[in-house]
Amino acid sequence: MNMQDKPILQVKNLTKQYGPGCSICTNAHEEVLEKNYCPHCRTVYACRDISFDVYQGEILGIVGESGSGKSTMMKCLYFDETVTSGEGYINPYKDGMVNVFEQSSQQQRFIRDTILGMVYQNPMLGLKMDFSSIGNIAEKLIAAGDRNVNRMEARSKELLEHVHIPLARMKDEPKKFSGGMQQRVQIAKALSNNPPILLLDEVTTGLDLSVQASVLDLIKKIQRELGISMIVVSHDLAVIRMLANRTIVMLNGTIIEQGLTDQILEDPQHAYTQQLVYSLI
Numbered sequence: 322m323n324m325q326d327k328p329i330l331q332v333k334n335l336t337k338q339y340g341p342g343c344s345i346c347t348n349a350h351e352e353v354l355e356k357n358y359c360p361h362c363r364t365v366y367a368c369r370d371i372s373f374d375v376y377q378g379e380i381l382g383i384v385g386e387s388g389s390g391k392s393t394m395m396k397c398l399y400f401d402e403t404v405t406s407g408e409g410y411i412n413p414y415k416d417g418m419v420n421v422f423e424q425s426s427q428q429q430r431f432i433r434d435t436i437l438g439m440v441y442q443n444p445m446l447g448l449k450m451d452f453s454s455i456g457n458i459a460e461k462l463i464a465a466g467d468r469n470v471n472r473m474e475a476r477s478k479e480l481l482e483h484v485h486i487p488l489a490r491m492k493d494e495p496k497k498f499s500g501g502m503q504q505r506v507q508i509a510k511a512l513s514n515n516p517p518i519l520l521l522d523e524v525t526t527g528l529d530l531s532v533q534a535s536v537l538d539l540i541k542k543i544q545r546e547l548g549i550s551m552i553v554v555s556h557d558l559a560v561i562r563m564l565a566n567r568t569i570v571m572l573n574g575t576i577i578e579q580g581l582t583d584q585i586l587e588d589p590q591h592a593y594t595q596q597l598v599y600s601l602i
């Protein structure tokens with residue numbers, strides 16, 4: 322990573338609220354909100370003024386407790402949700418000169434299909450459980466514009482091997498796989514169009530510790546070999562410590578601390594971050 326370079330992704334003041342807001346909460350968040358919630362109009366401020374950069378080849382970790390807004394932020398980046406306000410610039414798309422959140426849904430689909438990969442905590446969101454594993458990967462290749470069956474098959478096999486799914490099982494549907502294998506197929510699918518940016522949302526949560534370790538190893542290997550930029554979201558600082566070069570700490574929809582992961586682990590500034598770090602010991 323070279324911080325002198327232009328970031329591959331820039332997010333500026335991303336805000337996502339569920340509800341219209343009222344005259345009381347709109348201008349006085351800190352005084353009014355209970356965590357991220359306005360008791361007067363019931364608006365939820367899931368993400369407020371989130372700004373960060375991601376550089377070529379780095380893993381940015383996002384850590385925070387349940388409800389802090391991590392998943393909402395990832396959904397906004399993958400256009401699963403529409404932002405309330407904010408800007409996003411992706412360097413490989415129109416030289417990072419246009420706000421991707423203001424693009425048409427067709428353009429956003431193009432960005433999803435060609436520039437981004439997403440791995441969800443719940444494999445049912447990322448995979449069609451009744452398609453074969455190879456068919457799941459082909460689906461993403463077709464979305465990215467490939468029509469050549471032989472090439473798609475070769476690429477799908479290569480990807481499945483890369484994530485250590487035995488080719489003898491490539492025709493099996495993910496519903497027949499263990500949780501760890503389902504995540505591996507999701508990762509293969511997300512990588513199929515060679516995305517420069519991969520988004521990973523709680524991808525090891527709920528897996529046995531040994532399976533979790535092998536999926537984390539796979540993610541590190543992919544990052545090392547392919548040099549992809551990644552955003553990794555987890556409620557578990559141990560996961561972030563293992564993967565991320567830099568870390569953002571979120572609480573109640575806002576960023577409370579960010580910096581090099583080592584720095585945050587050695588010298589956490591915010592009381593909530595201190596609590597997270599001490600819980601690792």
Ligand SMILES: Nc1ncnc2c1ncn2[C@@H]1O[C@H](COP(=O)(O)OP(=O)(O)OP(=O)(O)O)[C@@H](O)[C@H]1O
Binds near residue numbers: 366367385386390
């Ligand atoms: N569709 C929705 N309508 C209303 N509120 C929502 C909606 N989706 C999320 N929220 C709220 O937004 C806030 C942030 O949720 P989000 O799922 O992003 O948090 P999180 O940090 O990812 O936690 P978790 O890991 O438990 O999902 C929460 O208060 C949640 O209740």
